[in-house]
Amino acid sequence: MPMQPKRKIPIPGRVFKDVMVKSLTGLTVVLITGIIVAILIITVAGGWKNLTWEFLTQFPKDGMTRGGIFPALVGTALMTLIMTIAAVPFGVITAIYLSEYASEQSVFAKTIRFAVKTLAVVPSIIFGLFGLGFFIKFIGFNIDNAFNGGELRWGQPNILWASLTMALLTLPVVIVSVEEAIKTIPRDMREASLALGATQWQTIKNVVLPGSLTGILTGTILAISRGAGEVAPILFTGAAYYVAELPTSLNQQFMSLGYHIYIMSTQSTNVDETLPIQYATTLVLLLLTFSLSLIAVILRYRIRKKAI
Amino acid sequence: MNRDLPDTKKQEFEKKTALSLSIREKQFRFSDWFAEKLIKAVSFFSIAFVILIFLFVFRETLPLFSGKSGHDKIENSGISDENANGLKPESYVAGEDDQAGDELKPEVYSPDEELKPQVYSPDAETQDAGELKPETYGDVIPETGSSDDISYANEGSGDSYEIGDEAEYPVKTLFSGDWQPVSDKPRYGLLPLFVGTLKVTLMAILFAAPLAIMAALYTAMFAPPRLKEIIKPVIELLAGFPSVVIGFFALTVLATFFQQIFGYASRLNAFVGAIAMGLAAIPIIYTLTEDALNAVPRTYTEASLALGASIRQTAFSVILPAATPGIFAAVILGIGRVFGETMIALMATGNAALISANPFDSIRTLSATIGAEMAEVVFGDTHYSVLFLIGSLLFIFTFALNAIAEFYFKNKVIRRIQGK
Numbered sequence: 071m072p073m074q075p076k077r078k079i080p081i082p083g084r085v086f087k088d089v090m091v092k093s094l095t096g097l098t099v100v101l102i103t104g105i106i107v108a109i110l111i112i113t114v115a116g117g118w119k120n121l122t123w124e125f126l127t128q129f130p131k132d133g134m135t136r137g138g139i140f141p142a143l144v145g146t147a148l149m150t151l152i153m154t155i156a157a158v159p160f161g162v163i164t165a166i167y168l169s170e171y172a173s174e175q176s177v178f179a180k181t182i183r184f185a186v187k188t189l190a191v192v193p194s195i196i197f198g199l200f201g202l203g204f205f206i207k208f209i210g211f212n213i214d215n216a217f218n219g220g221e222l223r224w225g226q227p228n229i230l231w232a233s234l235t236m237a238l239l240t241l242p243v244v245i246v247s248v249e250e251a252i253k254t255i256p257r258d259m260r261e262a263s264l265a266l267g268a269t270q271w272q273t274i275k276n277v278v279l280p281g282s283l284t285g286i287l288t289g290t291i292l293a294i295s296r297g298a299g300e301v302a303p304i305l306f307t308g309a310a311y312y313v314a315e316l317p318t319s320l321n322q323q324f325m326s327l328g329y330h331i332y333i334m335s336t337q338s339t340n341v342d343e344t345l346p347i348q349y350a351t352t353l354v355l356l357l358l359t360f361s362l363s364l365i366a367v368i369l370r371y372r373i374r375k376k377a378i
Numbered sequence: 379m380n381r382d383l384p385d386t387k388k389q390e391f392e393k394k395t396a397l398s399l400s401i402r403e404k405q406f407r408f409s410d411w412f413a414e415k416l417i418k419a420v421s422f423f424s425i426a427f428v429i430l431i432f433l434f435v436f437r438e439t440l441p442l443f444s445g446k447s448g449h450d451k452i453e454n455s456g457i458s459d460e461n462a463n464g465l466k467p468e469s470y471v472a473g474e475d476d477q478a479g480d481e482l483k484p485e486v487y488s489p490d491e492e493l494k495p496q497v498y499s500p501d502a503e504t505q506d507a508g509e510l511k512p513e514t515y516g517d518v519i520p521e522t523g524s525s526d527d528i529s530y531a532n533e534g535s536g537d538s539y540e541i542g543d544e545a546e547y548p549v550k551t552l553f554s555g556d557w558q559p560v561s562d563k564p565r566y567g568l569l570p571l572f573v574g575t576l577k578v579t580l581m582a583i584l585f586a587a588p589l590a591i592m593a594a595l596y597t598a599m600f601a602p603p604r605l606k607e608i609i610k611p612v613i614e615l616l617a618g619f620p621s622v623v624i625g626f627f628a629l630t631v632l633a634t635f636f637q638q639i640f641g642y643a644s645r646l647n648a649f650v651g652a653i654a655m656g657l658a659a660i661p662i663i664y665t666l667t668e669d670a671l672n673a674v675p676r677t678y679t680e681a682s683l684a685l686g687a688s689i690r691q692t693a694f695s696v697i698l699p700a701a702t703p704g705i706f707a708a709v710i711l712g713i714g715r716v717f718g719e720t721m722i723a724l725m726a727t728g729n730a731a732l733i734s735a736n737p738f739d740s741i742r743t744l745s746a747t748i749g750a751e752m753a754e755v756v757f758g759d760t761h762y763s764v765l766f767l768i769g770s771l772l773f774i775f776t777f778a779l780n781a782i783a784e785f786y787f788k789n790k791v792i793r794r795i796q797g798k
Contacts (some may be wrong), residue, residue, distance in 0.1 A: 088690045095596035098589050099609055104662060106616050109627050113669040116630075132652020160420060167421035171414060178418075184784065185425040191711060191780045192773060194621075195745045196435060199769040202752070203434040238427055245424070299620025302720035302745075304755045328622040328721075335626050338723055345630070352626050356619070364616030367611045 112230015117353030120346045126354070134312060134334065135344050139351050144316050145229070145324035146358075149304070150294045151319075152233035153240060158290050161244025163241075166217070168245070169200035169252040170274055190242035201235030201307035202227075223321050230306030230365040239303055240293035247292055247366075251373050252278060288369040299355060299370040301328035327355040428789045435773055438766035441758065537564040552764070557731035557742065559751065559761045566764045570731035575717060578727060581652035581737060582659060582716045587709050590658075590663035597664075598671035599693040610668070617661035625725035628654035633726065636740065642738035644728055651727035655719050666711060670704025671697055673791065690787030703790035707783040714779040718772055721744040744768050 128138030157219075164182065172179030210225035255278055263273040301309070310323035311333055317324045334348045335341065341348075555568035597609050608777050633650045636642075643650075682692040698705075723729075728740025729750060748765050755762040 078380070084688060088688050091690045091693075092596070092600045095592045095600060098592040098602075099596050099613075102589060102593055102616070102664075103609070103612055105657060106612065106619075109619065109623070112627065112631055113623070119492070138754075160423060163417050164424055165420040167417045171417060178422075181425055182421055185428045187784060188428050188780055189424060190779055191714050191776055192431065193720065193745055193776055195712075195718065195720040195748050196431065196773050196776075197768055199435050199438075199748065199752070199766060200431045201713065203438045203766065204430060204714055207438070207757070208434065241427075243423065269407055269410040271407075271410045274413075294478075295618055299618075299622065301620070301622045302749055305720075305749050331626055332721060332725065335629055346628070352402050352623055356623050359618055359620055359623075363615060367614065 076127065107248075110360075113349065113356050115354050116346070116349030118350075120350035121353055123375050125350055126165070129314075130312065134338060135340060135346075139327065139330060139347075139354065141313055141316055142146075142325040142327045142330040143354070145309075145313075146327045148317060149229060149233045149236060149324060149326060150297050151310075152230065153236040153291055153297045154294060155236035156234055156291055157240045157244055158286070161289060161293075162248050164241075165245045165248035165252060165273060166278070169249050170270070170278060186242045186245050189238065190246075194239055194300055195305075197235050197239045197303040198305055198307055199317050200238070201231055201303060205231040206232055206307065213363060227306060227308040227323060228321040229308050229317050229324045232304040232324070233363055235303045235307050236300065238296045240297050243293045243296055244286075244289040247289030248282060248372070250280040250370075251288065254285075254376055255281040255371055256273050284373055286370055288366045288373065291362050291366045291369070295359045295366065298362070299328055299359045301326070301332055304329060327351060327358070382542050394534075405757075419771035432770075432777075433771060435766055435769045439468065439763050439770055442760065442763040465470075477536050495705055552767075557734060557747070559753075559764065564761065568716070568768065570733045570743055570767070571744045571747055573733050574727070574731065575733075575743040575745075577737070578648045578652045578655065578741055578743060579713060579716045581648060582655040583709065583713055583761040585653055586656035586712060587663055590708075590712070591667050591705060592658045593660075594664050594667035594671060595693060595698070599689055599697065613661055614636075616657065617665070619658075621658055621719060621721040622725070624654050624657050625722040628722060628726035640738065642739045644730075644738070646726055646739040646740060647738045648727055651723055651741070651743075652737075654722045655716045658719055658722060659715050662715050663708045663712040666708030667701075667705050670701040670708060670791065673704060674700045700794060701791070703787040703794065705770060707787035707791075710779050710783040710787070714776045718745050718776055718777075719743075720749045724749050744772055 125138040126143060127140050129140055131137030164186070168179060168182060172182070206225060206227060210231065213224045214220060214222060224230075259277050259281070260273055263277045264270070268276065304326060308323055309326050309329040311325075313323060313325055331348060331351050334344055334351065338344050392479055397674070466738050551565040554565055555569045556565045556567045558565045559568075593609075593613065597606055601609060628650055632653060633645045636650055636653070637645050639647075677694055678696050678700060682696045683689070687695070723743040723746035727743060727746065729742045729746060730740035731742040731747075732739050745768075748768055751761070752765050755765065
């Protein structure tokens with residue numbers, strides 16, 4: 071039996087260095103976590119007093135210096151709803167193509183992957199420009215010219231164009247989540263289905279899709295969380311400073327929580343006086359996106375666990 | 379591309395199980411065929427969208443280069459750059475003094491702005507440029523938003539331009555040092571915007587990259603497995619913070635906090651913006667770096683530990699070098715995120731188009747310029763086209779960054795780890 075060293079041979083400075091490096095890197099984790107906690111605490115501390123039922127269900131009053139954020143809440147909800155309807159089917163189908171039909175070598179699939187990654191890193195403001203240039207100026211103007219005799223109805227910023235712009239932005243989020251979930255479905259299940267005589271489409275419909283429902287849900291939640299918080303794409307595609315009533319048709323402008331925060335904190339008539347409103351709005355938005363991403367993180371964690 | 383698809387399809391099927399192959403070849407089902415084609419067609423859209431984004435963002439910049447300006451193009455070389463630069467500051471003295479100070483936020487501007495065109499007079503042209511410089515940044519903040527302001531500027535471009543200057547040639551002012559799109563002599567110098575963007579990006583990455591990489595190193599190498607499960611989702615939660623929330627945090631809390639520490643003059647400046655943008659970039663760099671570190675084969679770690687190295691030595695001499703290309707890719711994507719960040723830049727950097735090396739000066743970034751001014755411009759205006767030009771540049775830049783990270787560095791990682 072070989073002799074076992076009784077203890078590690080001490081090398082001068084090594085233990086000290088080890089401990090130093092470990093604590094230094096650990097400290098960065100503490101710092102980052104601390105910043106996250108600080109943002110949360112400051113927002114909660116500044117906003118919770120104002121976070122009343124009235125605040126959530128009232129319109130802004132007195133030149134937006136008092137009152138609630140009801141139209142912004144409804145606007146955000148409507149926008150994310152339309153966005154989800156547009157983005158999720160596209161995302162799910164693309165993810166199915168990438169994981170079920172496309173082979174790794176296919177140039178087409180590689181191009182799609184690259185395009186999705188590009189969509190994920192393009193600055194959100196570019197989506198805003200695209201929404202303005204494509205949806206409003208190209209599609210909207212042409213619709214107006216063709217059907218409304220040039221009267222400006224669709225060729226202006228509105229909730230539909232803003233939602234579609236946002237859908238583009240959140241498309242990669244959906245694709246990545248759904249693809250990740252589809253990958254966790256064991257190959258055996260597909261083969262069993264095919265062996266029973268099912269076609270590939272039947273396999274996808276009856277085996278792959280039901281198995282990836284959690285992933286689709288995760289992707290949808292993440293997309294909503296992202297879409298609810300983004301402001302840059304809707305800056306000039308549909309968000310309004312103030313609307314007197316809730317949007318009743320798709321070609322109306324809307325108020326959004328994020329845009330409300332931006333406007334109130336930089337361009338309102340009295341920034342200091344409305345600070346409580348700003349904090350409370352931020353708190354609402356943060357709670358919304360935070361709880362959504364928390365749900366998504368938990369769901370994703372369960373998917374990953376299932377995969378192992 | 380479409381032509382070689384059948385081939386690759388065939389290869390794919392050959393690779394798949396013999397069972398599915400035989401089913402495929404035996405019978406033709408319309409529903410199956412249709413579903414596949416439909417799915418393929420829909421997934422093509424993500425490619426189409428990227429192309430469309432490029433096309434339509436670029437399309438709006440075209441008027442700039444085709445010279446659609448209807449005015450007579452008389453160039454008067456007598457008006458030098460400096461001179462034109464000096465014209466405007468003079469005209470604002472009345473309203474601008476108190477604003478040029480520390481608060482460069484948009485809201486300060488509303489009432490005084492209307493004075494601008496009225497005070498302006500041709501006499502101002504004779505003024506000396508040099509001594510007026512400090513005030514320049516008063517008028518480079520055009521996001522005031524009052525619509526009469528803009529219409530005035532447009533009238534101005536119609537009336538007072540008979541003398542002719544660069545404003546008739548907007549393309550020529552693109553490389554100048556002044557960003558003054560809303561004035562009676564609009565100048566669209568992108569230089570200060572570029573300098574500001576680069577400055578804030580550099581500072582943000584210098585703040586975010588070391589933090590994120592070290593945190594990732596701790597998570598991947600040193601942290602106990604239980605702690606790892608907590609740290610990862612917590613830092614990833616930061617990615618779920620909307621940028622407007624981070625911007626608001628920077629605007630209300632960070633700006634005051636840092637002002638108390640450093641005592642600088644303008645409350646909102648490049649430094650505050652950089653810290654806030656760094657916060658936005660940290661989760662991206664962290665996640666990708668952690669992935670890169672985890673992608674290093676476990677045998678590397680084990681071999682190093684077996685040779686008697688400590689975990690620290692393994693981390694720095696084995697894992698980090700092997701993961702370097704991946705970490706570079708992470709930092710590059712972080713740069714892309716900061717470069718295009720709009721809301722934080724809009725809210726926390728002060729939005730004054732200054733060229734200076736001082737990190738505590740206000741700056742104006744490319745994306746914030748689009749965000750602040752696009753809502754107020756007249757469709758088809760030169761200003762409008764210039765904003766789209768900025769958008770195209772941003773798009774091309776982030777596209778290139780992504781391509782570099784994707785193809786160059788990813789391949790390097792694979793090659794390095796596979797030992798080729």
